[in-house]
Amino acid sequence: MRRAAFSALISHWRKHPIQLVSLVLGLALATALWSGVQAINTEARASYDRAAGILGQDELQRLEPRAGTIPLSDYIAIRRAGWLVSPVMDGAINLNGSRVRLIGIDPLTTPPQSAPVDLSGDGDLQSFILDGLLFAHPDTAAQIPDTLPAVRATETLTPGVIITDLSTAADLLETDSFARLILAPAQPINLLPLSEVAPNLLLVAPDEGNDIARLTDSFHLNLTAFGLLSFGVGLFIVHAAIGLAFEQRRPLFRTLRALGLRKSTLLTLLATELLSLALIAGMLGVALGYLVAAALLPDVAATLRGLYGAQVSGVLTLNPAWWLSGLAIALLGTAVAGAQSLWRTAQLPILAPAQPRAWAIASLKSLKRQAFVGAGLIVFAALLATYGSGLTIGFVLLGCLLVGAALTLPLFLHLALNLASKFSRTALSDWTLADTRQQVPGLSLALMALLLAMAANIGVGTMVSSFRVTFTGWLDQRLAAQLYVTARDETEAEDLARLLDGQVDAILPIRYIDAQIEGAPGQIYGIIDDVTYRENWPLLAATPDVWDRLAAGDGALINEQLSLREDLAPGDPVTLGAAQFPVLGVYSDYGNPRGEAILSLAQLREQDVAINGLNFALRLPETRIEDVTNLLTNAGLPARNIRDQAAIKAFSLDVFERTFTVTGALNVLTLGVAALALLTSLLTLSTMRLPQLAPVWAMGLTRAKLARLELLRAVILAALTAFIALPVGLALAWVLLAIVNVEAFGWRLPMTLFPGDWIGLFLAALIAAALSAAWPARRLATRPAADLIKVFAHER
C-alpha cells in the first residue's frame, strides 16, 4: 500500500517536470547563495582566528607602548624584574611589491598559548634561531624570494604573515625594538607591579574575538544579510512550487484516503517526498554554493585586505561543518515552505468537494490584512530609524522595511490596477486590467521576490554610487600632491630632501607614529603648515582658524571614524598616545577602519617615540613630474618607491570597486532568482488560467493575441512592482548610508541619487518580466484548440 501510494504520489512529478525543476532549482539556488556566503564567511573567520591565534592575543594580556615601540632595554628590565613577558617584533616587508607582515618571536620565552609555529622537529629550533628559518602560509611562502632565508610552508598560518625568530626579524625589519610584549598567563610571586616596572607601557587585555574579526564583522554581516535575502527570495519559489504540487494532487490525496490510506501515512509519505527533494536540492545547492564562493572569494579576500588589512586565503577549503549547515538550511527552507501545504493536507476531509479551490485566490480582505501587517512593520522600521542605534538594529530595520514593503505590495498592485481600470475605455483593456488584478494573489510571492531584489538593487546601487562619488571627490582632495616618494632609510630621506629642495613647489614630509588613540591602536600623523592642506584637506567640522591653531600646536585633527566612535567634536579633548589634545577639526578618512589623528610635525616630534619618516609628498607642476621622477631615479631611488597621484588613485579606486564586487554579484544573482520565481509562478498559473482565457477566446480573440496580453500583464505587474521598489530601495539606501555604514565602517556618506540607474533597472525588470512571461505565453499561443475547448466540455 505504502509503496503503491508513494509511486502514485511521485508520478505527479513525472507529469509536471517543470514544477519539479522549479522546486529543485529554487531550493538549490536559495541554498547556493546562502551557503556560498557562509563559505566565504567561514573561510574569512578561520583566517582571522588563525591570525589572532598566531600570537595568542586572543587569550593573553600584552604590554603595548603608548606610542612607538618598546626598546630592548625595557624588555630586559621587565624580565629582570621577574615578569614573564615575551617580545614580539611586528612589521611589514615588501615582497615583489606586495606587503607582507613579518612577525619576529622569541621561541625561548613565548608562552605555550601564543605558539605560532611548530618547532618540535629535529633541529627546528636551531635552524629557527641560527639559520633564520621562516614560517608562512603556502600562498605566502610561494612569494618569498631566494634572497631571504629558507621558508617552511604551514597551513595553519594566515596568508600574508611570516613568522620568524627575533634575530631574523631584526635584520629584515631593521629594528631592535618590539611592537609588544606578551604576558605569560601565570606569573611568579612577589613581583613589583607592572605600573612600577614598566610605567611607559599599557597593559592590554586579550582581544575579545579579535581586532580584525571585530573590524570586519560588519562586512560579514552585510554578506550574511544578502545571503539571507537571496535565500528568502529562493524560498518564494519553493513555496510556490510545493503549494501547487499539493493543490494539484488534492484529488489524488482524496482517492488514496478513500482507498484506505491513513492520514498519518499519507502525511509521512509526503514529508518523505519533500525530505528527499530537499536533500537532492540541498546537495546541488551546496555544490553551487561552493562554486559561487570559490568565484567570489578572491574578490572578497582583496576587499578585506584593501579595506581592513585582513589576510584571507583566496583558496576555499571544504569544511564539513559548512556543507552540513548548507544541507540543514535546505531542509529548513523546505520545512518552512512546505509546512503550510502539509498542514492543509492534514485538514483535508476525505469527502471534500470535487472542485478544488482556485489556487492562491486571496480575497481583498486578506490582502488588506497583509498590507496592514506590512504597514505596521514599516512604521516599526521608522521608529527604529529614529530611536535605535547599532549595527544589529540597522539590519533589523532593513528587515522590517523590506518585509513590510513586500507585504503591502499585493494591495498596492490591486489598488493601482483598480485605479487604472477607471481610465480603461475598451472591453479588452477592461478585461486585461481586471484579469491582471485577479492574477495578483497567485503572483504575489514572485512579485514580492522581485520587489525585494529590485529594492536591494536600488538601495545597494545608490549606496555604492554615492560612496563612489564621495570617495572619488575625497581622493582628489586627499591626494593633492603630484608625487609620493618613499626613501629606503633615514639617510636617503635626508639626501632626497636636499636633492628636491628648489626642484618642486613643496616637499610635504609624511611622518607618523603608531600609537594608542583613545585606547585602541591607530596612527598619529605630523604635518607641516602648508597651503596644500589648507586648501584641500577634507574637513567635515572645524574650529575657526583650524590650520593656524594646528600649526601653533594648539590641538589635533581627528578622523571621522574616531569622532563617531568616541563621540568627539571640535573642542573635546582626545587622548593620543600619552598626551591629551583638544580636537580642532574632524576630517573624512574613507577606507581606514582605525582611528587616526593629525598633529603639527613639531608636536609629533615632542612625543618622544621613533617616527616613521621615510615618506614625502611632493607638490609640483604637472609638467615637471617626469623631470622630478628622473631626478629621483637617477639618484638611485627605485622606481617602485616613486608613485604618482594617478597610480595611487587607481589603486584606491580598485580597492573600492572590489569591495563592492561581491554585493554587486549577489545583487544580480538575487534579481535572477526573482526572475526565476516569476517564471515558475507564471508557468504554474498558465495551466490554471485556461478557464479565464477560454471564454475570451471563444468570443473572438486569437491565442496569439491572448499570449501577447499575457506578456503585457507580466510587464504591467513588473512595472508597478518596480514603481514601489524605487521608494523602498531609496529608503534602503538611506538606512545603509546613514545607519549601517556609520556603524560598520565609521563614516557617513551623503546620499546621491542616480535616476539614470533607476531607468536602467526599471528596463531590466521589465525585460526580466517579459522574458519570464515569454515561455508561458508561447505555450499559450501554440496550444491546441482542443485544450481550450476542453475547458467548456470538462466537468472540472
Next chain:
Amino acid sequence: MLQVENLTKTYPSEDGVQTVLREVSLSLDAGASLALTGESGSGKSTLLTLVAGLDAPDSGAIRFQNHDLTQMDDAARADLRRGEIGVIFQQFNLIPSLDVAANIAFHARLAERADADWCSELARRLGLAGHLTRYPEQLSGGQQQRVAIARTLAARPKLVLADEPTGNLDEDSSDTVLDLLMSGVRDTGAALLMVTHSLRQAEKLDRCLHLSHGQVSP
C-alpha cells in the same frame, strides 16, 4: 446562411485515430433554429465548436454568410466569431474577473457595437438588473447562464451557438432559461444552433437533427 457540407473530424487518441464526425452536412437559414441531439459522444458538441470556428475540421466545408470557415485562418475565424457568432456553453462562459455588467457588455464591446440601452434591456429581461455589480462566482448556475445569454444577445450576432446551455440546471429553470434564450434570439433575428440531449427542449426549436456515432440520422 449556414451550410455545413460533408464535415469530417478526427482526433488522435491512444487507440489510434478516432473519428468524431463523419461526412456530416446540415444547413440553417437566417432567423431559423435547429436542435442537435444525440448520445453522449455522438459528436454534437464537436460539430458546434467547428461551426464556431474554434477548431478546424479534417475535411468538408462550413459556409457562413458566403465565407468558408475551413478556408480561413485562425485570426479571420476569430474576427468572424467576434463579430457574427455568439457561443454559449454549458458552463465556464463567463469571465471571472469581470462583474456581471461588464460580462454582459463584453462581447458587444469587443464587436464594437455596444449599446448601453440594449444591454440594460437584456439585463432587465433576464432578471439580472439586481446583480450587475456581482461577480460570476457569486451567482448561481442559472444566473450565470442568463448572464451568458445576455452577453451573447448584447452583441447581436447573426448566429447563436449553444452547447447544452441548460445542462447544469434543474428542469424548471432550464425551461425558463431556454425560453429567455429563444425569445432573445427571435428578437434579434439571429439563427440558433443548439446542442441538447433533451428531446423536450429540442421540440421547441424549428428543426431537429439527430447525431449518432458521428453521423446524421434522420
Next chain:
Amino acid sequence: MNVSPLALLLWLWATALSAQGFAGLGTDAEGFAIPQQGTELTFPNDHGAHPDYRIEWWYLTAVLEGEDGLDYGVQWTLFRSALQPEAGSGWDAPQLWMGHAGITTPDRHFVAERLARGGIGQAGVVANPFEAWIDDWSMTSTAEAGDQLDALTITARGMEAAYTLDLTAAGPLVFQGDRGYSVKSASGQASYYYSQPFYEVSGELTLPGGTVSVTGNAWLDREWSSQPLAEDQTGWDWFSLHFEDGAKLMGFGLRSASEVFTSATYITSDGTPTPYGDGALTLTPLTLTDVAGRQIPTEWRVQLPAHGIDITTKPTNPQSWMDTLFPYWEGPLRFTGSHTGVGYLEMTGYE
C-alpha cells in the same frame, strides 16, 4: 611554543652525540673545544662562561633545616648551551640559557624554569665581579676578599615559592678528577669540573604557608664540556654528601645498558680531595618509588670501602621531581649507617 620538552631534550642530546667521534682532539667537527687533561684552571676567569664549549653549568644545592625543625632543600642551576662555539652578541648570539630552581619541603616540591637567549642581557655569567643570572634569578658574589665564590647571594622565584640565601664558604674550591679534568666514561669522555662544597647557608624560603628562616650546607658544582656522555649512557645517579665530621663526598654512577661507570671524590674537611676511578664506589638502589609515572630508586646504599663508608640514604621528599623541559629527580636526603649526614641526590634518565 610548540617546542615539546622531549624535542628540546632530543635536540640537545643529538648535538652532543654528534661530537662523540672526535673525542681526544682539541675541537670537534663543529668547532667546539674539547677538555684537555692537564689544563690549569684559573680563577676568577673560569668562574665565568666558556662559550666555545657546548655545555656548561653553575649548579648549587643546599641542604637546609628550618627554624620550624623541618628539613628543606634548595636547588639553583644555570645551564648554558651553545649552538655554535662563539659568544656572539646581540640577537645573533648562538648561546641559550636555562635556569632551574627547586625548593623541597617534606611534603612539597616547587619547581621553576627559565629559558633565555644570550647576547641581549637576559641571562649570562660575568666572572668578576661574579654574577650568574637569568631574568630575576641571580647568583651574585658578595665576597669582599679572596675568591669570588667565597660568598654568594642566590635568589630565585617561581609561581608559588621563592628563596634568598646567603652563602659563605668555610673551605677552599675543590677540583674533581685530575685537577679538574673529570672522566665520564670508560672510553674517555671528560669535562672540566670543580666544586665549592663548603658553603654555610642562612636565608629565607617564601612558601605558600609563609616565610621560613633556614640554615644549612650548600654545594656548588661548576662543570663544562662539549661531550658529556658516551653514546650508550642512559643517565646518572649523582650524590653530594655532607658528613657530620665536615668531610664531603661526591660520587656518581653513569648507567649504560650493560654496566654502571662510577666515580667518586672524597674531600676531607680541610678540602683535600681524593679521586676514585671506576669501580671504587658502589651504588645500590634499595627502594623504588612511583614518581611521575616512573619507578625511581629514591633510597640507596652507598659504599666506598676505601673510606669505610657504607651508608643508606633516605630522601626528605621522595617526590622531588623536577618537572622541567628535561625532567629529572633532584632533592635533599639524610643518610645513616657507617656515617651520618645530609646530602643531595640527582637522578636522570629514568623513563
